[in-house]
Every structure is written in structure tokens, then in C-alpha cells.
Amino acid sequence: MSKPTIYSIAQRCGVSAATVSRAFNRPELVSEPVRKQIMAAARELGYQPSSAARGLVTGRAETIGLIVSDITNPFFPLLVRAVQRTAERMGSALMLVDAEESAAAEVAHVARLRSRVDGVIVASPRSSSAALREAARGLPCVLLNRPLRDLSSVICDNTSALFDAGEHLYKHGHRSFALLAGPSASWAAARRSQAIRRWARGRGVELTELGPFRATFKGGRQAGAALLETAATGAFAFDDLTACGVLAELAGRGVAVPGERSVVGCDDVLLAKTVTPSLTTVTAPMDDLGETAVQVLTRQIEAPGGAPEHVRLPGVFVARDSTGPRSGS
Amino acid sequence: MSKPTIYSIAQRCGVSAATVSRAFNRPELVSEPVRKQIMAAARELGYQPSSAARGLVTGRAETIGLIVSDITNPFFPLLVRAVQRTAERMGSALMLVDAEESAAAEVAHVARLRSRVDGVIVASPRSSSAALREAARGLPCVLLNRPLRDLSSVICDNTSALFDAGEHLYKHGHRSFALLAGPSASWAAARRSQAIRRWARGRGVELTELGPFRATFKGGRQAGAALLETAATGAFAFDDLTACGVLAELAGRGVAVPGERSVVGCDDVLLAKTVTPSLTTVTAPMDDLGETAVQVLTRQIEAPGGAPEHVRLPGVFVARDSTGPRSGS
DNA sequence: TCGGGGAATGAAAGCGATTGCATGGATTCT
DNA sequence: AGAATCCATGCAATCGCTTTCATTCCCCGA
The missing domain is CATH 3.40.50.2300 (Response regulator)
Incomplete structure (x- = not known):
């Protein structure tokens, strides 16, 4: 038999599909016994809501895009982790693309992601301001480490x-x-x-x-x-x-x-x-940078057309072993 | 005005939505002038097909998931890049999650990705074989650096x-x-x-x-x-x-x-x-590993229920400066 | 006893695309 | 010239879910 849908469950429980949907999204609207029964049936059938279907009606992909200029640069993994962690906390998945240092790839990727994500974070963009502006037209977007008046940005100021x-x-x-x-x-x-x-x-x-x-x-x-x-x-x-x-x-x-x-x-x-x-x-402050970027992006997504935000986080100096007293000369 | 759909374009060009859809997917079925007109209108309106809608009917998300055990481990960035690159070449996007070393997170993530991807690659899984098997039930899946009889795998043999x-x-x-x-x-x-x-x-x-x-x-x-x-x-x-x-x-x-x-x-x-x-x-051979994993996964997606594949790629020794003649003693 | 109000549920209309089938006009064959 | 073909296109159903509106039933107050 094919993938279970809300209808399979509805039928099995003798309720309507609407009720099944509500059992998941607005549980308080469904009576206790029915809800339990639905949940049980769902588990039993291994039901997973289709995010495509949900996305189609809600207009949200519950996904954000992250474009990094070069994933092999050791700067990024920590950032990726912070972004992914925060996105997940907000109920979103993370779509990652690596521009491999190419400015052209960067904007091409923004275009490609457009239809699959609710918004995108571009980390350390290499593209020109104009290209970025154009690429992000009508798409919630936050820039990381690159200020630009009309787009939101989160930068680390050292x-x-x-x-x-x-x-x-x-x-x-x-x-x-x-x-x-x-x-x-x-x-x-x-x-x-x-x-x-x-x-x-x-x-x-x-x-x-x-x-x-x-x-x-x-x-x-x-x-x-x-x-x-x-x-x-x-x-x-x-x-x-x-x-x-x-x-x-x-x-x-x-x-x-x-x-x-x-x-x-x-x-x-x-x-x-x-x-x-x-x-x-x-x-x-990687974790902060990533987290803030996601939060700003989320705000942009929820209030499209809102004014861009600009966040500035300071770096902090840390002395280790590669510096020391000037040699006596 | 809201986001353009095939209907906006259809209306604008005086054709039906079906024709617009065909103009994109099966251009050879649409007459040259109409096709051109549609493309022009699409470009003008900034049309982007909704992948949710397409996914709903085709049953494909055109997305694959990649779960890494720890993105901050320098082993992974190159792999991520190779996977992303290959996925893109096959027309798929990449959804990345970092399990942050936790076996539990690993299987939880597989479950979470289920509804959004066509299949998943799990790199260096930490989970038990049983947990993995269970998590991947009914979902195309390839394991990286971990052989398991009933699941496809790509391993690097050193x-x-x-x-x-x-x-x-x-x-x-x-x-x-x-x-x-x-x-x-x-x-x-x-x-x-x-x-x-x-x-x-x-x-x-x-x-x-x-x-x-x-x-x-x-x-x-x-x-x-x-x-x-x-x-x-x-x-x-x-x-x-x-x-x-x-x-x-x-x-x-x-x-x-x-x-x-x-x-x-x-x-x-x-x-x-x-x-x-x-x-x-x-x-x-990072690039090979990533590429092969995606290819194997793609095959699994296209022929669900097919026999698992097992690929073994050899590592190669390279001498540098951390080894040398034994000190004379 | 009857009406009002609230809680639980169902019916049905989309969301935006794909696709099988039907249609109509032009082309070609006999 | 009439029939058979074919090409370009339209119609309409469908994917799985959310959500509005309506409906039913029950409890309560007057």
C-alpha cells in the first residue's frame, strides 16, 4: 500500500480528514479520545505529513537557505552549525549551498533557492552590491559580514x-x-x-x-x-x-x-x-552570528517588506602563543 | 500583486495553464512562437515555479538530505562540497543537518527529513545498526563509511x-x-x-x-x-x-x-x-566518495526497493614530513 | 421547557503545478 | 474530395493538506 495520508488515518478512525489535520496542528480543537486514537493510528501507519502539500497551502517551505562562499574555509563550519541549530529550533530545515568562491554562482544559487525556501542567508558574499540587491528582490534575505543599506545584515565588527x-x-x-x-x-x-x-x-x-x-x-x-x-x-x-x-x-x-x-x-x-x-x-562570536542571522531572517519572513535590520556584533581579542615580547635587538 | 503562477502567465499570453506548464517541462510539445511568448512573460513577471506544487504532484522533492555526525570535524567540509556539487548536477538541492555527535539526533533527523527529501545520505553514522535500519525503513538511504547489509553504503577502505x-x-x-x-x-x-x-x-x-x-x-x-x-x-x-x-x-x-x-x-x-x-x-578520495554516494542514492530513489549497493573506494598513502628515518639509537 | 452558546466535527474550496484525454484545425494520403 | 493523421492546445482531475463555514449535539440558564 502507498504512503499514508491524512485520509488513510481519517478512514481508519472513522473521522474526517479535517479532524486529523487539526489533531496535529490545533490539538486543542479535538476531543481527547479522538486525538489519542488519531495519534495512535498515525504512529501505527508511520504517517508523516507531506511538507509539499502543507507548503502548498500555507505558502511556507519551513526551510531557509544558506549560501556560503566556500565551505572548505574553516570559518564556515561553526557558522553552519549555529545556523542549522537555530533554524531547527525555529522549526525550519536548512538548505546549504556552496558557491565555491564564485560570485556568479552566488546569485545563481539565490535564484535557484527562491522557490524552495522562505528566505536566505548569504555568508560573506563576493558578489557586487547591485547583483545582490537584484538577486534578493522579493525574497527575505540577510547578508552576513557585508553591510548593504537595503538588505538586512549581520556583521562581525573586529x-x-x-x-x-x-x-x-x-x-x-x-x-x-x-x-x-x-x-x-x-x-x-x-x-x-x-x-x-x-x-x-x-x-x-x-x-x-x-x-x-x-x-x-x-x-x-x-x-x-x-x-x-x-x-x-x-x-x-x-x-x-x-x-x-x-x-x-x-x-x-x-x-x-x-x-x-x-x-x-x-x-x-x-x-x-x-x-x-x-x-x-x-x-x-560564531554562535551569535548564526543565531542572530536566522532570527533576523525569520523576522523578515514574518513581516515581508519590513525595514531591513542591521546588527553588529563585536569580536574579542584573545592572546595566545603566536605573540610575545619583541626580541631584544 | 502576488507571486506569479502559471495562471498569471497563461492569462497574460491568452493560453491555458497546461500550455505554460508544458512550455517549461516539455518544450517540444509547444509551438515555437507560443513558447517564446510564454518564456518572455515568465521572465518579465519573474516567475518561479513553486516546487511545493510540483513536488505534490510528482511525488519528488528534488532534494536529498545529508546528515553528518559533526560538521566541525575537518573531514566533512570537502565531503559536503562534493555531495552538494553532485546533487546540484542531478538537479537536486541539498538539505544538511549536523547531528552534533549524537546518535539519537541522527535517527531523529532522518525522521524529520523523511517528508522533505527523496532520500538521505548518512555520513559516518554513530547509531546502532538496528536504529539505522529502522530509521531508514522505506526511505532511500545510503550510508557513508559504515557497511550494513540491507542498506546501501559507500565506504573508504584504507x-x-x-x-x-x-x-x-x-x-x-x-x-x-x-x-x-x-x-x-x-x-x-x-x-x-x-x-x-x-x-x-x-x-x-x-x-x-x-x-x-x-x-x-x-x-x-x-x-x-x-x-x-x-x-x-x-x-x-x-x-x-x-x-x-x-x-x-x-x-x-x-x-x-x-x-x-x-x-x-x-x-x-x-x-x-x-x-x-x-x-x-x-x-x-573525498570527491569520489561524495559523488558516488549521491549516484547510488539517486539509483535507489529511482528504483525503490532495489537491492542495496555497496561501493568500496580505496584511500591512498601519501608521505609528507611527519615521518622519517628512525633516529639513530 | 425552550433558546442560546459553545465544543467537536464535517464538507468543501482552494494552494499551484502536472498530465491523461479530448478537441479542433491543418496536413497528407488515396 | 473525403478520410486518416498529426500537431498544438485546452479541460479537468489530481496530489495531500489547511482552513473557513456550516452543522450537530449538548449543556445551561431563564
Whole structure:
């Protein structure tokens, strides 16, 4: 026999389909004995409501989409987990797609998801503002780590944490710094660079800007090599992955960290605690970011056409072993 | 005005809804001019077919589910990417859930996904065979890295690659080995341990078994500490994450790798190339695994009730910097 | 005793697509 | 020229569920 429906159950219990539906969605409208009987029959038949049918009439897919620019970047798994967990708590499933670094794929995916989800979260979008705006037209959408006036956004602001990082190095005697810039298309990269520049200027210390480098391990090695061309003893890497590359490059060349150079990363991915030396970095509040994004999205879904929301969550500086006193020279 | 449907388009073009539907699904049945007109109107109105409605009548969700035991384990991102990519190529979307290490969550998620997907892939399941069998009853399902007679499975078999790893160490003069076992609930762990035992016995070398350890960085550090209690110069870690922990612990205690001890990991996660020293390990054919899993699943979906398939893909040994000649003693 | 009100249930109308069958006009064959 | 074909299209049923409105029945107050 085929898949059980509310009708199978209705028939079996001698009630109408409407009652079965109510037993599930508005149990208080159904008398106790009938409800119990229905539930029993449902369990027995292994009934599962068809979400397609429900979605068709309610107009809700109970699903949200998450587009990440590159799932292999260690930044994302924690985010994915937070988003999925929150979505589930709100009764929604998560549809995930990986844009594999391509801006075009990003907007194509938004289009593809349109008909299957109630809304989408785009994490670290690479696309142009115009493309994003266009792609999200008429679809609840929140951007992660990319502000845009007409779309909701949740961003992690590391500005003040990076100031702290600077101060931390300064206190350790460092006076000459290098900024290893991240990809120019990344809003986060621009913002971080800006924060560090501002700090350096305010502090009146020397800052050499290098890059941009790709946000990969390899990019980090290149950055490490470039760093060694300078006399800077304190280096700000764009993110942890880059920082790890730097560390590897320095280690490979026999340069001691933090003995000879101090390196700070950003994001505090799992990797950061794992490498040797463990990375001094800026912790992004992943769980909060993911949770907030889902909540904002949910609000957008429930009140379509509402004003976009913009949430800013600060990162926090955390000192570990990749930074230390400036070597006596 | 509300969301466009085939009726809006039909009306606008002076044709029936059926024709519009055909224009999309069976274009060869619609005359050229009409088809063009419909397409134009669709584009203009920003029409997107409702997948709920289509799903209701076709009985297909065009979606597959992927349940991973722990998305933060670096093993998974590559797999997720491969699965998503393949699913997309087959016209399906990917619904992802993270069981967060819980066996109970695993089966609960299968149940929850039932009504929204055409089938599910369960990666590295932690649940008991009986629970899995029960959860997958009547739902196309393929297991990844866990064989089970009545369910399809795709597994990565590292047995022969681990033999290679052993030989590699042996050639480098190692004669005393440690096996740092992984979680006892993991089929992969059991299988790997078995392979190594077999090799050691065959080779007639000494093998000390330690563990089980959790498959985390911390677990690896413990394993590292345990390793140092022994005289073994060659260590087989359960996986790369564990191996990284071992490396960190040894580094922390000033033990040189590969100078004093050689360590081999397993899986070849991104991490493996990243750490210092880079990890000698066994590469799992991630892309193949993901792709094959989706293909097998698709077959199951198309021919429900067909016999389960079992695919076995071999890992391949790769030597890097965490192994080397046994220190002269 | 009778009417009003509330609780439990049923009937039926969609939701937006797909699809088998029917139809009508143009084309082709004899 | 009349019949047989075929192509493009329309009609209408259907998928499984939710939800409005109506109905029935029972209890209570006057």
C-alpha cells in the first residue's frame, strides 16, 4: 500500500480528514479520545505529513537557505552549525549551498533557492552590491559580514578587538608592523585593514602594507615570505588561515614565533588553537552570528517588506602563543 | 500583486495553464512562437515555479538530505562540497543537518527529513545498526563509511594504504609501533585498527595499542602523551585531527618530529598539509566518495526497493614530513 | 421547557503545478 | 474530395493538506 495520508488515518478512525489535520496542528480543537486514537493510528501507519502539500497551502517551505562562499574555509563550519541549530529550533530545515568562491554562482544559487525556501542567508558574499540587491528582490534575505543599506545584515565588527591586538603588541615592545591584507573583494578585509591603519596612525607606529593575498593557506605562505622582506616584528594577518600560512612559512625558514616575529590572526577558527604556536587572534562570536542571522531572517519572513535590520556584533581579542615580547635587538 | 503562477502567465499570453506548464517541462510539445511568448512573460513577471506544487504532484522533492555526525570535524567540509556539487548536477538541492555527535539526533533527523527529501545520505553514522535500519525503513538511504547489509553504503577502505604506511615506516628503520585507536563506536576506527594489527603481525614488529581516544584535537594530545610513555618510534593516529593533537603535544614537550618519533594520520583533511610538520597520511578520495554516494542514492530513489549497493573506494598513502628515518639509537 | 452558546466535527474550496484525454484545425494520403 | 493523421492546445482531475463555514449535539440558564 502507498504512503499514508491524512485520509488513510481519517478512514481508519472513522473521522474526517479535517479532524486529523487539526489533531496535529490545533490539538486543542479535538476531543481527547479522538486525538489519542488519531495519534495512535498515525504512529501505527508511520504517517508523516507531506511538507509539499502543507507548503502548498500555507505558502511556507519551513526551510531557509544558506549560501556560503566556500565551505572548505574553516570559518564556515561553526557558522553552519549555529545556523542549522537555530533554524531547527525555529522549526525550519536548512538548505546549504556552496558557491565555491564564485560570485556568479552566488546569485545563481539565490535564484535557484527562491522557490524552495522562505528566505536566505548569504555568508560573506563576493558578489557586487547591485547583483545582490537584484538577486534578493522579493525574497527575505540577510547578508552576513557585508553591510548593504537595503538588505538586512549581520556583521562581525573586529575594529575594537584589532585595536586591542595592536595595544597588546605595543605593550610587548613592538614598534614596527606589517599589515597582510586580504582579498580586495572582501568587505571584511577592507574593514580590518582600515581598523589597523587607524590604530597604527593613532599610535604613531610604522605600518607596512603588504598584499592583497588570497585567503588561503598558500596565500598565507606568500604573505609570510613578504613579511620577511620587511623589518616589521608585529604582523596582522587577514584571517587565521592566512596566519597559519605565515606561521608555516616562518617555521620553514627557521624564524622563531613569537621569538623573532609576532603574528595575529582573525576569526578564531578551530585551526587557531590547533596550530603550533597557537594563534593570537580575534574571536568571532560564531554562535551569535548564526543565531542572530536566522532570527533576523525569520523576522523578515514574518513581516515581508519590513525595514531591513542591521546588527553588529563585536569580536574579542584573545592572546595566545603566536605573540610575545619583541626580541631584544 | 502576488507571486506569479502559471495562471498569471497563461492569462497574460491568452493560453491555458497546461500550455505554460508544458512550455517549461516539455518544450517540444509547444509551438515555437507560443513558447517564446510564454518564456518572455515568465521572465518579465519573474516567475518561479513553486516546487511545493510540483513536488505534490510528482511525488519528488528534488532534494536529498545529508546528515553528518559533526560538521566541525575537518573531514566533512570537502565531503559536503562534493555531495552538494553532485546533487546540484542531478538537479537536486541539498538539505544538511549536523547531528552534533549524537546518535539519537541522527535517527531523529532522518525522521524529520523523511517528508522533505527523496532520500538521505548518512555520513559516518554513530547509531546502532538496528536504529539505522529502522530509521531508514522505506526511505532511500545510503550510508557513508559504515557497511550494513540491507542498506546501501559507500565506504573508504584504507586497509591497503595503511599497509603502505607501515611499510614506509619500516623502510625508514622503525621497528616498534603504537596504535592510537579512535572512538570505539566508529566503524572506521575499528577497521583501521584491524588493518594495522594485521600489518604488524605480518611484519612481525612490536605494536602497542593505546586508547581509545576521542577523535578531536584534545583526544590527540592525550594520545600524544600516552605515546611518550612508550618506546614506539612509529605511531598510527586514528585520523588527521588526532594526529595534529599528537604533533602539538610532542612539540609542546620538545620531542622532535620526525626526528624522534614519526606520526601518520588518516583522511588527509585540509589541516594535514597545513600543520608543521605536514602530515604523512592516507588520502580519502573525498570527491569520489561524495559523488558516488549521491549516484547510488539517486539509483535507489529511482528504483525503490532495489537491492542495496555497496561501493568500496580505496584511500591512498601519501608521505609528507611527519615521518622519517628512525633516529639513530 | 425552550433558546442560546459553545465544543467537536464535517464538507468543501482552494494552494499551484502536472498530465491523461479530448478537441479542433491543418496536413497528407488515396 | 473525403478520410486518416498529426500537431498544438485546452479541460479537468489530481496530489495531500489547511482552513473557513456550516452543522450537530449538548449543556445551561431563564
